[in-house]
Amino acid sequence: xxxxxHFGNYTMFLLGLFKRPERFKVFSKQTLHEMSSIGVGSFxxxxxxxxxxxxxxxIQIGVQLVSGLVPDYMLGTFVRDSNIYEFSPTITCLVLAGxxxxxxxxxxxxxxxxxxxxALEIMGINSANYLVLPKILAGVLTxxxxxxxxxxxxxxxxxxxxxxxxxxxxxxxxxxxxxxxVPFSVWFALIKATTFAFxxxxxxxxHGYRTEGGALEVGRSSTMAVVYSxxxxxxxxxxxxxxxxxx
Amino acid sequence: xxxxxxxxxxxxxxxxxxxxxxxxxxxxxxxxIGASGSGKSVMMKCMVGLLDVDQGEIFYxxxxxxNKSYEERKLIRKEIGMLFQGTALFDSLSVEDNIAFPLRMxxxxxxxxxxxxxxxxxxxxxxxxxxxxxxxxxxxxxKKRVGIARAIALNPKYLFCxxxxxxxxxxxxxxxxxxxxxITVEYxxxxxxxxHDMKSLFEMGDNIIYIYQGKKEWExxxxxxxxxxNTRLLEFMKASEF
Numbered sequence: 001x002x003x004x005x006h007f008g009n010y011t012m013f014l015l016g017l018f019k020r021p022e023r024f025k026v027f028s029k030q031t032l033h034e035m036s037s038i039g040v041g042s043f044x045x046x047x048x049x050x051x052x053x054x055x056x057x058x059i060q061i062g063v064q065l066v067s068g069l070v071p072d073y074m075l076g077t078f079v080r081d082s083n084i085y086e087f088s089p090t091i092t093c094l095v096l097a098g099x100x101x102x103x104x105x106x107x108x109x110x111x112x113x114x115x116x117x118x119a120l121e122i123m124g125i126n127s128a129n130y131l132v133l134p135k136i137l138a139g140v141l142t143x144x145x146x147x148x149x150x151x152x153x154x155x156x157x158x159x160x161x162x163x164x165x166x167x168x169x170x171x172x173x174x175x176x177x178x179x180x181x182v183p184f185s186v187w188f189a190l191i192k193a194t195t196f197a198f199x200x201x202x203x204x205x206x207h208g209y210r211t212e213g214g215a216l217e218v219g220r221s222s223t224m225a226v227v228y229s230x231x232x233x234x235x236x237x238x239x240x241x242x243x244x245x246x247x
Numbered sequence: 248x249x250x251x252x253x254x255x256x257x258x259x260x261x262x263x264x265x266x267x268x269x270x271x272x273x274x275x276x277x278x279x280i281g282a283s284g285s286g287k288s289v290m291m292k293c294m295v296g297l298l299d300v301d302q303g304e305i306f307y308x309x310x311x312x313x314n315k316s317y318e319e320r321k322l323i324r325k326e327i328g329m330l331f332q333g334t335a336l337f338d339s340l341s342v343e344d345n346i347a348f349p350l351r352m353x354x355x356x357x358x359x360x361x362x363x364x365x366x367x368x369x370x371x372x373x374x375x376x377x378x379x380x381x382x383x384x385x386x387x388x389x390k391k392r393v394g395i396a397r398a399i400a401l402n403p404k405y406l407f408c409x410x411x412x413x414x415x416x417x418x419x420x421x422x423x424x425x426x427x428x429x430i431t432v433e434y435x436x437x438x439x440x441x442x443h444d445m446k447s448l449f450e451m452g453d454n455i456i457y458i459y460q461g462k463k464e465w466e467x468x469x470x471x472x473x474x475x476x477n478t479r480l481l482e483f484m485k486a487s488e489f
Contacts, residue, residue: 026352115335122295122329123349124321 013206017133019126030134031141038100038135038201039142043149049095050150053087054079054157062167075168076176079158081185088150089189090237093196096143097229101204104135105225108208109218117209132205136198143197144190151189192240199232248273249294249405249437254303256286256293263289264300265461274435275453276428280442282483286461287441291409294439295327296320307405325353328398330427332410334390336382336397342369343378346397353401368396372426388419392426399430406431406438412447420444424451445487457483 061078108131111117120127155177162168168176204225211221249271256264263286271277279287292298294305296312305312307323315323336345346365350356356364369375372392382390391411398406408427412420428451431438442448448455448469455472457465457480465477472480 023352110338114333114338115331116337118292118297119329119331119335119337121297122324122327123352124324125352 009210010203010206013128013209014202016126016128017136019129026130027134030130031137034134034138035142037103038096038138039146042096042099042146045095045099046092046146046150047153049091050088050153051157051160053091053150054083054154054159055161057082057087057154058158058162058167059165062162062165072168073172073176073179075162076158076173077179078176079162079173080155080177080181083154083158084151084185084189086237088154089147089192089196090233092147092150093143093193093200093233094230096146097196097200097204097233098226100139100143101200101225101229102222104201104204105208105211105222106218108132108205109211109221112209112211113214113218128209132202132209135205136201139197139201140194143200144193147189147193148186151186188240188244191244192237195236195240196233199236200229203229203232248306248308249439250304250306251290251294252304252306254290254293254300254305256289256298256300263461264293267303267458267461267463269456269463269466270454271437271439272454273437274432275438276431276451277437277439277454277456278442278448278452279439279456279458280445280448280483281458283443285458287458288409290458291407291439291441295329295407296324325401326404328401328403328406330391330394330398330406330408330411332413334382334394336390336393338382340381341378342374342380342382342385342393345382345393346400349397349401364400365396368400369393371399371430372396387414388416388423391415391419391423395423395426395430399434402434404436406436408438408440410441410443412442412444420447421450427451443487445484 058075058079061082062075065072065075065078108117111131117127117131120130159170159173162173163170207221207225207228211217251267251269254264254267255262267286267290279290281287289298293300294312300313303313307326310319310323312320312323336342337348340348343362343365346368347361350361350364354361365378369377372395374389374392374396377385377389377393382393385393406427411423411427415423424447427438427440430436440447440452452469455465455467455469456463457477459479465472465475465480467475472484475481
């Protein structure tokens with residue numbers, strides 16, 4: 001029952017975002033600010049995660065390709081596909097669910113408990129539209145770009161660990177990258193990233209916006225935002241894979 | 248002038264405001280007093296539209312705030328300034344941007360005009376050289392002043408102050424009181440103040456409304472309070488050691 005209550009409130013919250021929009025100039029300024037915060041602010045962590053994800057996937061797949069029945073260059077193909085289809089969008093978004101999700105929820109929660117949201121409402125500003133919609137839009141615009149960046153870095157990371165570990169040569173790795181490349185795989189990753197971005201930003205904002213109480217509740221909202229965002233990412237990962245790749 | 252007519256508000260069946268009617272006069276400091284949990288803050292939130300009343304009417308001049316559409320309420324809200332208990336300054340904005348915020352949202356002022364108005368409001372609350380500071384860099388008293396400056400930025404007709412003295416030392420409390428009183432008289436606005444502070448009430452109060460457990464127990468001028476004959480009000484005053 002609690003789930004349905006949350007789902008109903010979340011749906012109402014999303015509908016409320018689009019009512020009574022504020023001035024476009026103010027809205028666009030807010031969105032640019034949020035894009036900088038979400039996008040530029042996440043470059044470091046995404047770079048680190050991506051390089052190591054690619055590096056680890058090369059080592060682990062390399063260990064399993066010892067039979068000699070599979071050509072060496074296929075390692076590049078497997079690393080490419082595993083990173084583009086799954087690791088880059090999903091792991092990046094899970095990390096962003098922690099970083100961006102907790103940041104949004106705690107910011108909104110603090111604004112709620114310190115009456116800053118009430119101050120906006122008294123001025124006649126639709127606080128959800130003014131505060132939340134720019135965050136969702138910024139997330140939907142920047143997180144897919146971060147995922148593309150993560151794809152590139154993970155493939156580079158895979159090459160570095162392959163060469164450094166003497167697992168595969170650069171030429172063989174690049175040959176593998178080019179074999180049977182399906183452009184839709186990138187579109188698939190972008191569709192996933194866009195969906196995950198919407199889920200992370202909207203779920204986190206929802207939890208932050210409905211915070212009542214004090215510092216303890218802000219912390220609780222932040223935790224709930226991260227947990228529910230991560231769970232939603234995993235569930236939608238399965239749903240989108242089934243819809244877009246299933247037979 | 249603001250008039251409340253028979254307003255009722257309850258949460259989960261618990262009545263918080265029970266048939267309250269009251270008047271708040273222009274150019275006067277209208278005090279709402281009562282113990283914690285008596286319903287003062289809920290009443291103020293209903294008056295500014297943060298909470299919807301279950302029943303009753305709230306008139307701003309001739310305009311019935313309760314039965315207006317969101318857009319119509321927005322016009323009235325532009326005439327309202329509010330000083331929150333915790334000031335509610337936007338943490339991510341500088342002092343200057345906090346005060347400029349309503350001006351940028353609701354007026355077509357040029358950047359220069361906005362800055363002129365911000366500086367005027369800051370001077371009015373006796374603050375200078377704080378434009379670029381952030382709320383976290385300010386003391387409690389300075390935050391209250393910036394809160395007042397933001398509240399008067401749009402030249403409001405109505406000023407609401409929720410516990411303006413809470414968390415302040417006695418001297419700063421008096422300065423904030425004086426400032427609110429001066430602004431009320433100078434701009435001839437209707438000021439509504441929620442407080443427990445009886446010293447403030449006796450120094451600057453004009454019209455007093457006493458609420459007890461969601462009901463209006465007494466309303467009248469400050470000079471009549473001691474002869475009100477209302478036992479609960481007199482006990483409340485006595486408990487406040489005044």
